[in-house]
Amino acid sequence: MASKEESVFLENINDNFLSCSVCSARYKNAKILPCVHTFCEQCLRKIVEKSGELTCPICRRSHELPAGGVAELSANVFVDQLVEEFNKQDEKKAALRKCEACQKGEIKERCVDCAANICSNCSQAHGFFPTTRSHRIFAIDEYQRAKFNNPASVRPPAYCSKHHDNQVKFYCDTCEVTICLECTAIDHPRPEHKFRYLDDAAVEYKQLLTKMTQELQIKENEAGESKAAVQQMTESVDSRFQEEIMKVKVHMEKTIEETTHKIRENGDSLLQQLKTEHEERKTNLQAQLKDLECTENDIAATRDYADKLMQYGNASQLMSAKKSMTSQIRELLKVTTKCEPVDDDYVEFQSTDNFCETKTLGTIKVTEEKRYELCGVSEYSRVDEQITLTLQVRPTGSRTGGTKVTRERITALMKTPDDNLNT
The missing domain is CATH 1.20.58 (Methane Monooxygenase Hydroxylase; Chain G, domain 1)
Known part of the structure; x- marks a missing residue:
């Protein structure tokens, strides 16, 4: 039976985070739009075919379609890998708890790098081969705790989309993409490209x-x-x-x-x-x-x-x-x-x-006629004298401005201040 933490995790991630809002099913080849909303590639194709443009079904924003069409949109790797993991989990629930390597022993441990549940014998065999000697192996109970307390620590490694046998270990700052060791020599060589360790x-x-x-x-x-x-x-x-x-x-x-x-x-x-x-x-x-x-x-x-x-x-x-x-x-x-x-x-x-x-x-009265009143005006002043008027805004504030006025002009302002706000 799933633990309380596992149940909450499955409910929050699977139901609310991994379902496409268009087809209501789990994402298939998830694509993320510039507005950060994610949809299935096939669902976006239907939207483009129907309307002739790429419009987000959630926020209704229009986005420029890449030259290669919907397939060239950015893939949501995060969501795709979560969906893959949950799909595997569903399949495993229906299968017998046998070692995924030898199909004989009882599952005791989990190899994160192989993304497989293995028995004790296969776990020991991992240490015999140079290619698997560095793999991260957890006891099943330890793996389950880490899966819900620190999911990133037990995620399987990502592999290069061009060189499928190579793990992604570098990040190219020039192209803003993750790359493998082979990419650094072939597709992203220095000094044209600047790259560093992914971590x-x-x-x-x-x-x-x-x-x-x-x-x-x-x-x-x-x-x-x-x-x-x-x-x-x-x-x-x-x-x-x-x-x-x-x-x-x-x-x-x-x-x-x-x-x-x-x-x-x-x-x-x-x-x-x-x-x-x-x-x-x-x-x-x-x-x-x-x-x-x-x-x-x-x-x-x-x-x-x-x-x-x-x-x-x-x-x-x-x-x-x-x-x-x-x-x-x-x-x-x-x-x-x-x-x-x-x-x-x-x-x-x-x-x-x-x-x-x-x-x-x-x-x-719905205009600004009653919103302003003259403040700080002396009773007497010389004709053509430069003075400063304060138009007090009721009820939220005031604004001030200098202007050259006469006594007659002051009288006119005091009678109808709104008509002279721009003077």
């Missing part, structure tokens, strides 16, 4: 990736805070507009006895103005809220993938994903996540007391 490159990149994910966490927190502020303002807009609508209705009913038809006609017009303005502002705020939610989701998805890659991936898997992961994270770090609501809740219904004289119930 050294992985350690350095893991440090960089850790720092970048920490920065992503900050961006995600900022996006969440901005989203909360926009949501609060959206609710405030609803509340504020409802209050003003009630004021219009009360005043409309108060004067209805004088001229019923015109009062209702004028009142309905004011209500429509409020409704239009309310819908416009709420639409703007909801659009901003949606953008922030998309940004937050993209950041969370990328960070979650990076966390899993660091937690479960080995050096080969980390470096295979480096190019696409780094590009996606850097693009997300450029996104503006700390922002103020695009609209505020300012609206004011100003009533008139004499409908018969003014022919209107009042006016709806």
